[in-house]
Amino acid sequence: MRNYLKLDATMRCDVLIIGAGGAALRCAAEILEQKPNANVVALTKVSHPQKSHTSTAQGGLAAVDPKDPLDSTLFHMFDTWKGSDCTADQNVVKKICESAWEQILWLENRGMHFSRDPQGRLSKRTFGGHTRNFGEASVHRAVFEADRTGKGIMDTGWGETLKRGITFINQCLAVELLIKNGACSGCIVFRQKEGTFVKILAKATIFASGGSGQVFQVTTNCRQNTGDGLALVLQSGLPVMDPEAVQFHPTGIVGPGILASETLRSVGGILRNAAFEPFMVNYAPKMKELAPRDLVARAIESEIREGRGVMNPDHNIPHVWIDLRHLPAEVHEKQIPEVSSFFKRYVNLDPKTDLCPVRPSNHYHMGGIPTNEYGEVEDASQNIIEGLYAIGECAAASFHGFNRLGTNSILELITMGKLVADRVVAAIEKGPSHNPESDGKRFIERFSGYLQAGKKDSLGLIRSSLRRIMTENVSVFRTEKGIEEAIQILSELKVRAENTALAGRSLAMNQELVQRWELDNLLAVSMVICQAALDRKESRGAHFRDDYPDRKDEYNHHTLISMIDFGITESGRREVDMSIFKAGGEQHEKFAIIERKY
Amino acid sequence: MMESFYDITLNVHRYDPDTDKRWIDTYQVKAGRIMRFVDVLRKVNDEQDATLAWGSSCEHGQCGSCSMKINGKPLLSCELLVENAVHYFDTTTFTIEPLDVAPVIRDLVIDTDKAYGRVDKVKPYIIKPKPLGEKGEEHQISPEELERYVDATRCINCFCCASACISSHHNFLGPNAMLAAIVRVMDPREQEKQSRFDTLYSENGIYRCHSSQACSFVCPKEIDVAHFIALAKNGEIKPA
Numbered sequence: 001m002r003n004y005l006k007l008d009a010t011m012r013c014d015v016l017i018i019g020a021g022g023a024a025l026r027c028a029a030e031i032l033e034q035k036p037n038a039n040v041v042a043l044t045k046v047s048h049p050q051k052s053h054t055s056t057a058q059g060g061l062a063a064v065d066p067k068d069p070l071d072s073t074l075f076h077m078f079d080t081w082k083g084s085d086c087t088a089d090q091n092v093v094k095k096i097c098e099s100a101w102e103q104i105l106w107l108e109n110r111g112m113h114f115s116r117d118p119q120g121r122l123s124k125r126t127f128g129g130h131t132r133n134f135g136e137a138s139v140h141r142a143v144f145e146a147d148r149t150g151k152g153i154m155d156t157g158w159g160e161t162l163k164r165g166i167t168f169i170n171q172c173l174a175v176e177l178l179i180k181n182g183a184c185s186g187c188i189v190f191r192q193k194e195g196t197f198v199k200i201l202a203k204a205t206i207f208a209s210g211g212s213g214q215v216f217q218v219t220t221n222c223r224q225n226t227g228d229g230l231a232l233v234l235q236s237g238l239p240v241m242d243p244e245a246v247q248f249h250p251t252g253i254v255g256p257g258i259l260a261s262e263t264l265r266s267v268g269g270i271l272r273n274a275a276f277e278p279f280m281v282n283y284a285p286k287m288k289e290l291a292p293r294d295l296v297a298r299a300i301e302s303e304i305r306e307g308r309g310v311m312n313p314d315h316n317i318p319h320v321w322i323d324l325r326h327l328p329a330e331v332h333e334k335q336i337p338e339v340s341s342f343f344k345r346y347v348n349l350d351p352k353t354d355l356c357p358v359r360p361s362n363h364y365h366m367g368g369i370p371t372n373e374y375g376e377v378e379d380a381s382q383n384i385i386e387g388l389y390a391i392g393e394c395a396a397a398s399f400h401g402f403n404r405l406g407t408n409s410i411l412e413l414i415t416m417g418k419l420v421a422d423r424v425v426a427a428i429e430k431g432p433s434h435n436p437e438s439d440g441k442r443f444i445e446r447f448s449g450y451l452q453a454g455k456k457d458s459l460g461l462i463r464s465s466l467r468r469i470m471t472e473n474v475s476v477f478r479t480e481k482g483i484e485e486a487i488q489i490l491s492e493l494k495v496r497a498e499n500t501a502l503a504g505r506s507l508a509m510n511q512e513l514v515q516r517w518e519l520d521n522l523l524a525v526s527m528v529i530c531q532a533a534l535d536r537k538e539s540r541g542a543h544f545r546d547d548y549p550d551r552k553d554e555y556n557h558h559t560l561i562s563m564i565d566f567g568i569t570e571s572g573r574r575e576v577d578m579s580i581f582k583a584g585g586e587q588h589e590k591f592a593i594i595e596r597k598y
Numbered sequence: 599m600m601e602s603f604y605d606i607t608l609n610v611h612r613y614d615p616d617t618d619k620r621w622i623d624t625y626q627v628k629a630g631r632i633m634r635f636v637d638v639l640r641k642v643n644d645e646q647d648a649t650l651a652w653g654s655s656c657e658h659g660q661c662g663s664c665s666m667k668i669n670g671k672p673l674l675s676c677e678l679l680v681e682n683a684v685h686y687f688d689t690t691t692f693t694i695e696p697l698d699v700a701p702v703i704r705d706l707v708i709d710t711d712k713a714y715g716r717v718d719k720v721k722p723y724i725i726k727p728k729p730l731g732e733k734g735e736e737h738q739i740s741p742e743e744l745e746r747y748v749d750a751t752r753c754i755n756c757f758c759c760a761s762a763c764i765s766s767h768h769n770f771l772g773p774n775a776m777l778a779a780i781v782r783v784m785d786p787r788e789q790e791k792q793s794r795f796d797t798l799y800s801e802n803g804i805y806r807c808h809s810s811q812a813c814s815f816v817c818p819k820e821i822d823v824a825h826f827i828a829l830a831k832n833g834e835i836k837p838a
């Protein structure tokens with residue numbers, strides 16, 4: 001078959017942002033505020049920036065109000081360090097926590113509709129892990145916009161960038177990074193609507209491409225979260241950091257995986273198995289349903305594995321029940337109205353009278369593209385890749401280590417977005433980029449391969465098999481045997497995918513073609529998750545090895561993993577930054593390697 | 599015992615940009631009762647026709663990407679369960695069309711950029727922000743004041759209202775664009791009000807609205823869009 005793919009055009013800009021979610025928009029707005037004439041281009045896979053995943057974040061964002069006499073930035077830093085199971089980088093933790101409130105005021109002054117207290121000031125609430133005096137008592141640290149905090153950030157960021165003349169290219173995929181001699185000159189993109197490939201050259205390229213939740217069968221993440229950023233980096237021979245650090249929420253609604261908040265358990269919801277037995281008492285006799293997230297998730301998964309789960313026939317997904325029937329009507333109406341409405345809307349059940357199906361749902365990827373504290377991307381030897389940055393969920397600086405605290409992610413978007421903007425503005429002011437241009441030809445081979453494959457199969461079914469094995473073997477419980485089996489299956493699926501013929505060969509808005517490309521990304525990301533999880537023979541934060549249930553000091557480091565060829569990986573390590581501890585200031589001992597116990 | 603599966607028929611409007619051809623394809627699907635229409639479309643892709651194009655993102659009613667017309671009603675297909683659709687429309691046959699608020703790119707996917715162009719026109723941001731307090735502290739907006747317009751801030755730009763609206767989008771910026779403008783008129787942090795009134799009362803503005811309330815009826819976020827437009831018509835949107 002004739003090789004008919006070609007580069008259709010070349011474009012130049014100052015700054016290219018791969019993504020238009022919360023991190024991307026905050027960064028773009030800052031660049032444009034500081035440098036109004038900058039030519040900033042932001043790409044999104046979705047039909048409009050507002051459709052990005054950040055729009056679904058509900059709960060809030062953590063930030064210590066300097067006016068609050070009870071709370072302090074140091075406490076926020078401690079909670080983050082402890083929550084991370086001592087694997088966050090303290091230089092990053094310090095930077096983010098210290099700049100948090102300033103960024104809240106930025107949002108407030110650009111029109112975000114924060115919820116208000118009776119005095120008309122920003123209202124605050126508490127979340128799991130928000131404490132004062134190093135774990136002594138809970139504090140109100142999260143500001144929020146009702147249950148639409150992420151949407152508030154998105155509307156604000158979109159409005160500001162629109163006002164300042166950004167160029168959005170929607171439904172446009174970054175498909176190949178242009179890297180040569182340790183420097184990045186931009187990327188090749190695929191414009192879905194037109195079906196064209198365009199080379200975009202930029203002085204600075206910023207990854208802000210979000211999470212990878214579609215690796216798992218049940219996830220709270222959106223359909224576009226296929227880990228593209230990580231896959232692109234791997235294809236360029238660069239490493240990803242801590243891919244094995246994946247967070248699961250204990251109660252996702254079956255089958256879509258929609259988040260059913262912790263509140264359900266805190267107001268007295270009871271988890272029951274197929275025989276309707278309340279099982280939490282067998283796992284956490286004292287705390288029962290109120291035990292920490294990861295423990296509850298493992299308890300539910302154990303019930304399912306040991307055959308005490310229930311199979312949902314419509315979605316073909318096993319689950320347990322959450323029983324809310326005994327709660328007074330007032331609790332249903334006043335305390336859990338939103339979640340109740342989710343059950344009604346998505347599974348047609350009334351929590352007042354029906355048992356509701358839940359199971360652990362993939363939620364957040366702590367791991368990502370390794371960067372330093374300025375968001376500059378690093379290679380396996382920790383040299384900076386000139387002109388390349390990463391922020392948001394796709395990046396690992398690392399603020400969250402092996403376990404993210406609720407409300408810390410969207411805080412990271414706005415703080416790191418701003419920090420990286422400062423860095424980028426300084427870099428582009430230095431004048432034209434001298435980063436050597438690389439050709440960017442791999443995409444032709446890759447996409448031609450997709451269009452030329454000739455075997456009858458179903459990409460959808462291959463994707464389902466991938467997501468199922470990752471959920472069954474590499475989610476809340478991991479064992480050597482299970483991970484090895486997953487690696488074997490992934491290799492088989494890779495071969496199947498390579499041979500699968502597409503039903504349509506058109507380039508314009510060919511969703512199947514895009515999904516074929518995404519499948520390659522899912523396969524690559526799954527593979528490095530597996531390899532890293534296999535190598536880490538301990539349990540830490542969200543990474544739980546059934547065969548090595550304890551944390552071990554010999555693993556007090558980040559994983560760096562590169563992929564030489566599919567399934568052939570190379571591992572390295574990066575030290576955890578402990579600068580707060582080492583500085584020896586007041587209370588520095590709280591930032592030593594401590595136990596994560598609540 | 600309720601049915602656990604339904605045999606449903608989908609008549610889907612197709613469009614191929616390469617040949618500029620339009621046609622209707624019929625798919626028979628055995629669908630679980632609590633499958634959502636996005637799940638059903640995915641099943642069609644996986645098992646019958648991988649070429650059928652449609653859009654979605656968050657798939658739980660927060661992003662507004664999966665809007666389409668099902669049996670004539672503009673709605674979010676991630677929020678429609680098969681069982682509810684069968685009861686609501688009293689049939690197991692469903693006609694699925696793209697929203698008619700922008701040109702179709704392929705099948706059920708429309709050119710959202712074009713639809714958003716009308717929202718961009720009303721400047722969905724603060725043009726001239728009131729400075730922060732003396733010590734750089736946040737503004738004071740009482741919960742009561744926020745309450746007056748907070749519902750209008752909940753819009754996700756799914757364009758269902760614009761599709762249902764009887765006034766044509768060729769000369770009306772649309773109900774959701776009106777909401778975006780009204781929000782910043784009512785927001786005490788916005789100092790630039792006049793140009794906003796100019797947009798609202800322009801020939802593409804609220805006087806194009808015939809008060810049919812179709813927008814409020816279809817809004818998946820249950821925002822009473824027509825109420826806000828009526829407030830604007832009556833000059834009742836000035837900040838308190």
Ligand SMILES: Cc1cc2nc3c(=O)[nH]c(=O)nc-3n(C[C@H](O)[C@H](O)[C@H](O)COP(=O)(O)OP(=O)(O)OC[C@H]3O[C@@H](n4cnc5c(N)ncnc54)[C@H](O)[C@@H]3O)c2cc1C
Pocket residue numbers: 018019020021022023024043044045046049052053054055056057058059060061149150172173174175208209210211220221222224228229259363364391392393394406407408409410411413
């Ligand atoms: C249901 C839910 C609730 C949550 N609630 C909270 C909360 O209360 N508090 C909190 O702190 N965190 C919360 N989180 C986590 C948080 O929302 C995310 O981590 C965060 O929004 C990620 O933002 P981002 O900017 O990195 O990426 P995203 O918002 O996901 O944006 C990524 C962007 O990149 C684009 N993109 C991706 N790949 C490509 C490509 N190949 N080419 C071009 N563009 C691309 C996408 O289209 C999108 O525009 C929640 C998450 C979920 C799922």
Ligand code: SF4
Pocket residue numbers: 759762763764765772773806807808809810811812813814823824827
């Ligand atoms: S009330 Fe006005 S804006 Fe709403 S649908 Fe009717 S004509 Fe359109």
Ligand code: SF4
Pocket residue numbers: 662752753754755756757758759760773774777813816817818819820821823
């Ligand atoms: S007002 Fe409602 S129907 Fe209209 S775009 Fe907004 S959310 Fe959609």
